[in-house]
Amino acid sequence: xxxxxxxxxxLAEVVGALKDYxxxxxxxxxxxLRFKEVEDASSVSFDFKNTNVPPKxxxxxxxxxxxxxRVGKTDIxxxxxxxxxxxxxxxxxxxxAMAYTIVEKLYSWDYPDPYFxxxxxxxxxxxxxxxxxxxxxxxxxxxxxxxxxxxxxxxxFDLGETVYVKTITDAGDTVxxxxxxxxAADAEKKAAAAxxxxxxxxxxxxxxTEGIPExxxxxxDHPFWEQFSxxxxxxxxxxxxxxxxxxxxxxxxxxxxxxxxxxxWDTCMFPEYTLHTSGHNPRPTxxxxxxxxxxxxxxYFPEKFDVIACxxxxxxxxxxxxxxxxxxxxEKSKQAEAKEAKTA
Amino acid sequence: xxxxxxxxxxYIVNIEDAWYETPVGxxxxxxxxxxxxxEKVWDTWSHKPGNCAMVGRLGIGESMFCISSSPTEEGYLxxxxxxxxxxxxxxxxxxxGDTMTxxxxxxxxxxxxxxxxxxxxxxxGGIGQAPxxxxxxxxxxxxxxxxxxxxxxxxxxxDLHCFKSExxxxxxxxxxxxxxxxxxxxxxKNFVGFVPDLLxxxxxxxxxxxxxxxxxxxxxxxxxxxxxxxxxxxxQIYTTLEERMKCGIGxxxxxxxxxxxxxxDGPVFSYATLKEIPEAFA
Amino acid sequence: MVDETILREKAREVLARDDxxxxxxxxxxxxxxxxxxxVLKDASQADELIFDPTCVQNPASFITLEEKLPVPRGxxxxxxxxxxxxxxxDSRAVVQQLVEKAYTRDGVIVLGVPCTGVVDRRKAxxxxxxxxxxxxxxxxxxxxxxxxxxxxxxxxxxxxxADKCVRCRFPNPLVYDELVADxxxxxxxxxxxxxxxxxxxxxxxxxxxxEEQFSKCIRCYSCRNVCPxxxxxxxxxxxxxxxxxxxxxxxxxxxxxxxxxxxHLSGRCIECGECERVCPVDIPITTLNRKMTRDVxxxxxxxxxxxxxxxxxxxCYNPQDPEEYIx
Numbered sequence: 001x002x003x004x005x006x007x008x009x010x011l012a013e014v015v016g017a018l019k020d021y022x023x024x025x026x027x028x029x030x031x032x033l034r035f036k037e038v039e040d041a042s043s044v045s046f047d048f049k050n051t052n053v054p055p056k057x058x059x060x061x062x063x064x065x066x067x068x069x070r071v072g073k074t075d076i077x078x079x080x081x082x083x084x085x086x087x088x089x090x091x092x093x094x095x096x097a098m099a100y101t102i103v104e105k106l107y108s109w110d111y112p113d114p115y116f117x118x119x120x121x122x123x124x125x126x127x128x129x130x131x132x133x134x135x136x137x138x139x140x141x142x143x144x145x146x147x148x149x150x151x152x153x154x155x156x157f158d159l160g161e162t163v164y165v166k167t168i169t170d171a172g173d174t175v176x177x178x179x180x181x182x183x184a185a186d187a188e189k190k191a192a193a194a195x196x197x198x199x200x201x202x203x204x205x206x207x208x209t210e211g212i213p214e215x216x217x218x219x220x221d222h223p224f225w226e227q228f229s230x231x232x233x234x235x236x237x238x239x240x241x242x243x244x245x246x247x248x249x250x251x252x253x254x255x256x257x258x259x260x261x262x263x264x265w266d267t268c269m270f271p272e273y274t275l276h277t278s279g280h281n282p283r284p285t286x287x288x289x290x291x292x293x294x295x296x297x298x299x300y301f302p303e304k305f306d307v308i309a310c311x312x313x314x315x316x317x318x319x320x321x322x323x324x325x326x327x328x329x330x331e332k333s334k335q336a337e338a339k340e341a342k343t344a
Numbered sequence: 345x346x347x348x349x350x351x352x353x354x355y356i357v358n359i360e361d362a363w364y365e366t367p368v369g370x371x372x373x374x375x376x377x378x379x380x381x382x383e384k385v386w387d388t389w390s391h392k393p394g395n396c397a398m399v400g401r402l403g404i405g406e407s408m409f410c411i412s413s414s415p416t417e418e419g420y421l422x423x424x425x426x427x428x429x430x431x432x433x434x435x436x437x438x439x440x441g442d443t444m445t446x447x448x449x450x451x452x453x454x455x456x457x458x459x460x461x462x463x464x465x466x467x468x469g470g471i472g473q474a475p476x477x478x479x480x481x482x483x484x485x486x487x488x489x490x491x492x493x494x495x496x497x498x499x500x501x502x503d504l505h506c507f508k509s510e511x512x513x514x515x516x517x518x519x520x521x522x523x524x525x526x527x528x529x530x531x532x533k534n535f536v537g538f539v540p541d542l543l544x545x546x547x548x549x550x551x552x553x554x555x556x557x558x559x560x561x562x563x564x565x566x567x568x569x570x571x572x573x574x575x576x577x578x579x580q581i582y583t584t585l586e587e588r589m590k591c592g593i594g595x596x597x598x599x600x601x602x603x604x605x606x607x608x609d610g611p612v613f614s615y616a617t618l619k620e621i622p623e624a625f626a
Numbered sequence: 627m628v629d630e631t632i633l634r635e636k637a638r639e640v641l642a643r644d645d646x647x648x649x650x651x652x653x654x655x656x657x658x659x660x661x662x663x664x665v666l667k668d669a670s671q672a673d674e675l676i677f678d679p680t681c682v683q684n685p686a687s688f689i690t691l692e693e694k695l696p697v698p699r700g701x702x703x704x705x706x707x708x709x710x711x712x713x714x715x716d717s718r719a720v721v722q723q724l725v726e727k728a729y730t731r732d733g734v735i736v737l738g739v740p741c742t743g744v745v746d747r748r749k750a751x752x753x754x755x756x757x758x759x760x761x762x763x764x765x766x767x768x769x770x771x772x773x774x775x776x777x778x779x780x781x782x783x784x785x786x787x788a789d790k791c792v793r794c795r796f797p798n799p800l801v802y803d804e805l806v807a808d809x810x811x812x813x814x815x816x817x818x819x820x821x822x823x824x825x826x827x828x829x830x831x832x833x834x835x836x837e838e839q840f841s842k843c844i845r846c847y848s849c850r851n852v853c854p855x856x857x858x859x860x861x862x863x864x865x866x867x868x869x870x871x872x873x874x875x876x877x878x879x880x881x882x883x884x885x886x887x888x889x890h891l892s893g894r895c896i897e898c899g900e901c902e903r904v905c906p907v908d909i910p911i912t913t914l915n916r917k918m919t920r921d922v923x924x925x926x927x928x929x930x931x932x933x934x935x936x937x938x939x940x941x942c943y944n945p946q947d948p949e950e951y952i953x
């Protein structure tokens with residue numbers, strides 16, 4: 001595709017030039033970063049590692065309306081997003097963009113999910129390559145990297161005073177032209193390659209995933225899960241902040257005569273997630289739920305869709321209040337002897 | 345088929361008839377015979393025994409129920425619903441003339457074509473008879489395609505038997521039919537005991553036979569064990585599972601048993617498949 | 627100062643007992659400025675235990691987190707005791723759980739750990755940056771000394787202590803079977819200056835503040851789950867039949883959740899500060915709880931979690947109560 005650049009001090013102008021797009025970029029409330037619609041282009045900055053809440057909420061908002069209805073009437077008014085509105089996600093990290101390619105596989109499995117798809121199709125993703133990995137980042141172990149292009153329409157490299165922009169798809173190229181970016185030279189491309197190499201060297205943590213998807217089911221009865229589940233709080237932090245987690249609840253809500261069916265994020269870590277009305281719960285304790293979460297990401301999902309449902313962004317490790325570290329779990333799973341499971 | 349562009353939108357159905365199968369009260373079973381408000385839906389609708397649908401009320405919610413009528417019963421769908429929680433209680437408030445929502449058909453189905461030429465043995469307990477009823481009716485409507493049909497069914501008391509009049513119909517047609525209740529009752533001349541015990545008492549032959557069973561998890565467990573004792577192999581035994589469900593289309597994540605989504609890879613599973621999944625027998 | 631060798635030895639003795647099922651304490655985390663909770667089942671694991679300024683978690687939370695499944699027929703219930711290592715603030719949770727009869731005194735063995743304060747990881751991150759390696763922290767006089775990625779760094783204790791530690795009045799455990807170290811002198815005082823300051827805002831300003839904060843909430847319920855006093859088997863917020871609070875995450879429902887929880891904690895919150903520490907979107911939850919704590923103190927002269935013989939404030943009626951009637 002194309003190679004472009006712009007001066008970093010012109011960032012506000014570049015973003016402001018896009019009149020046809022709703023632009024989303026990381027915005028801070030105190031120390032918390034989340035992707036929000038940009039109101040003031042001068043607030044956009046590249047000075048961040050990654051957002052607390054992943055940009056999955058741009059494609060899959062925490063709460064959204066599926067359809068509306070009125071009391072006593074049987075008409076249903078779908079609330080599918082308007083795909084004619086073009087969106088630009090500016091500054092998404094390669095791991096979070098790769099996560100979309102993973103979640104897409106489930107959301108398009110036989111039945112379309114028009115809510116996710118319309119948002120995703122109307123969004124152009126301008127990634128920001130990482131120069132400093134987040135602590136506990138292990139993207140390279142899952143096929144990603146600080147300069148990975150998966151899922152992106154363009155990839156930006158913050159080279160200090162200049163920003164090099166590599167466009168990957170037609171949509172990305174269209175936006176680059178609309179931004180009025182000038183052509184980049186070899187110098188920028190070389191600097192970007194050097195930055196990527198440097199960033200790769202800074203990634204400290206890793207896991208060899210070879211054999212894990214096949215091994216995990218054999219460890220079903222193994223007691224090693226308790227090492228971690230014993231301190232689990234059953235909260236939703238790991239799953240809500242995970243860019244590949246995609247589970248949701250559906251609830252009907254009424255307000256006087258107006259009603260809606262809405263969906264909202266749900267987590268397999270809550271005990272109520274699988275609670276039957278009869279009172280039976282197939283995953284009654286944290287052990288079953290911890291085992292299920294890891295097994296789902298590293299075994300069940302790859303069995304169906306040929307990709308591990310994890311991008312190594314590190315959020316679950318960084319935000320878990322009780323230090324349940326997925327890399328620790330995976331290492332222990334590699335060491336655990338399947339035959340020990342039978343005697344447990 | 346439901347709206348292909350948006351699988352979350354339900355159909356509106358009119359309730360043509362509704363009646364209680366068991367005495368009114370908590371955990372009562374009520375059957376609904378429904379028809380699409382928009383008749384044109386029938387043009388694209390097709391379902392098979394085993395398929396399910398999300399049934400509900402706008403403003404309350406939906407729950408997954410098996411479609412309790414065979415596709416050979418034309419012009420309507422039947423659902424038999426046990427009152428247990430929020431949605432089912434709201435459904436039980438409905439009568440003929442009211443509307444409900446139906447979203448489906450969902451899930452996989454019993455492999456009726458694969459079973460042609462074989463004997464069909466149905467073993468049900470309580471409300472578990474609801475997904476077996478379409479299998480039985482399908483076989484009855486296609487008698488020449490299948491071998492012998494036998495039906496084993498039990499519930500806690502004779503009052504709690506579902507589809508009471510239909511068992512008589514089966515017997516009048518010459519289908520082997522064995523009924524049971526858990527404890528002695530005055531006037532009950534048939535088997536007394538749990539369904540797994542009834543199974544061993546009847547001791548059907550596994551020769552060229554497919555066994556289909558559904559009921560509370562404990563029933564499925566012991567019936568499966570009993571069938572194996574009688575010589576049935578794992579691929580001769582089929583069941584239909586249930587889990588808490590919300591989307592019904594394999595996206596919300598919660599109904600998984602191991603790597604299988606009960607709403608989409610199931611709910612119909614052969615025991616041969618379930619044996620490979622540790623979580624199936626947790 | 628706590629000698630970790632002695633702590634481990636005492637823990638080992640307790641874990642070796644036939645009548646002890648598990649022991650909860652702290653162990654080295656896999657990275658960063660915080661420890662990991664340790665739930666140990668065998669005496670041989672006692673060497674994993676640590677105690678230093680990384681030990682932020684409240685082990686008392688894990689006493690009530692343990693699920694009690696129905697006992698299979700033919701088996702006897704496991705009535706062995708749970709042992710727990712607690713700092714001063716953590717011990718207030720044990721006291722309050724005992725006051726509320728969450729369990730009986732003879733159901734737990736408490737090893738008290740006199741504490742001189744823990745480091746707030748957010749403050750440390752600001753000062754020294756992030757790391758993927760576990761950090762060692764030692765207290766030396768009025769400084770904390772860190773070993774981060776092999777390098778030694780230091781910072782003033784006053785700037786790195788968790789807020790709750792700055793005003794700590796209970797550094798020594800209030801309930802224990804045994805202390806693992808000598809008691810320490812009290813250094814803190816609490817006049818609720820932060821609550822007074824906050825109250826100076828006008829109602830519209832307060833509303834705007836909380837609207838911004840609660841809009842961030844993702845309803846992960848980490849604040850509730852980590853709280854040692856939130857141990858209801860079915861939380862009102864999770865209840866579906868009937869549903870009191872919707873699951874949708876708009877500011878109205880989020881606000882309802884947080885205010886409900888603050889109300890349910892009034893007269894019960896023992897100020898361990900865990901709720902605020904765990905929040906992934908930095909909601910200042912203790913600000914809300916401390917308002918209730920201060921009001922309870924002023925209205926009822928009551929402080930939860932200090933006296934095992936006390937009665938739960940809002941469950942009991944006292945003729946001296948300010949209200950005219952029991953309702």
